[in-house]
Amino acid sequence: MADHTPAPDSPAPDSPTPDTRAIVAARESGIPFIVTRHGRVTSVEEAAAARGIEPRDLLKTLVVRMPDDSHIFVLVPGDRQFSWPKLRALVGTNRLSMPDAATALAVTGYERGTITPFGSSQALPVYVDSSVVGRTVSLGGGGHGVGLTVAAEDVIALFDATVADLSD
Numbered sequence: 001m002a003d004h005t006p007a008p009d010s011p012a013p014d015s016p017t018p019d020t021r022a023i024v025a026a027r028e029s030g031i032p033f034i035v036t037r038h039g040r041v042t043s044v045e046e047a048a049a050a051r052g053i054e055p056r057d058l059l060k061t062l063v064v065r066m067p068d069d070s071h072i073f074v075l076v077p078g079d080r081q082f083s084w085p086k087l088r089a090l091v092g093t094n095r096l097s098m099p100d101a102a103t104a105l106a107v108t109g110y111e112r113g114t115i116t117p118f119g120s121s122q123a124l125p126v127y128v129d130s131s132v133v134g135r136t137v138s139l140g141g142g143g144h145g146v147g148l149t150v151a152a153e154d155v156i157a158l159f160d161a162t163v164a165d166l167s168d
Contacts (some may be wrong), residue, residue, distance in 0.1 A: 021109065021119030022142025029118075030152040032072040036138065036147040044078035051147050053139050055079040058147075059132065061115045063104045063124075067095040070131050073117045075139065076129045077154070080167035087127070090164050116140035116149060117159050126159035128152070129166040 015120070019027075026033045038050035048055040058078035063071050064087065072091075076082045088094050098104075101112050109121030117126050119142055132152040141148045156163055 020114075020142030020146055022116045022140065022146070022148060023118075025119035026148055026150070029158050031059075031150060033154075034149040035141060038145045038147075038151060040144045047147070048078060048138075050145070051149070053138055053149075056131075057120050057135065057137050059137050061117065061140055062156055063099055063107060063115060065097045065099045065103075066091070067093050071099065071122070071124050073115075073120075073124050073126045073159075074129075074166060075126065075132070075161075075166045077131055077137075080129065080131065083168045084166070086168075087164050090127070090162070090166070091150055110140070110142055111144075114140050114143050114146070116142055116143065116148070117155075126155075126161040127166060128156055128161045130163050131165075131167065133163060 023035055036051045041047040041050055044055050044058055044060065050059045057079035058098055059075045060078055062074040062082060064074055064162050065071055074082060074087065088096055104115065105111055107122055108115050136149060137152050138147045138149045
């Protein structure tokens with residue numbers, strides 16, 4: 001996918017599927033974005049292919065539990081592995097974990113595979129891998145088979161994200 005700022009999303013009142021909370025939140029944020037809808041997928045590679053992009057341009061949104069039982073979002077490219085040691089060093093603790101599916105749903109309002117910071121039921125701190133700076137990326141759109149294509153800088157600015165090397 002070319003690195004460019006996407007055109008603004010336009011509401012589709014006669015769309016066969018309703019807007020997700022994430023789409024509504026993205027629209028309300030005022031940032032330009034494009035919605036992509038496709039069938040359910042079972043891997044990053046399938047999701048990227050369905051969206052017509054490379055896996056490196058698809059962001060995985062992970063929910064991580066902090067030692068005080070608060071949570072954060074970590075966004076890393078689909079072709080890279082999330083690095084626990086790098087995140088631990090950045091946040092200054094060794095006690096990090098992934099919540100179970102029920103907790104992730106309770107914290108974000110989204111099922112695994114649909115999680116995104118857009119429209120999350122709780123505003124969580126966002127950490128973004130530095131490799132996405134300057135690129136157009138796609139991330140979860142709050143429903144199975146729904147993606148939001150956005151400029152990484154818009155995501156970083158909107159969520160006041162911490163940008164750091166978080167992947168290998």
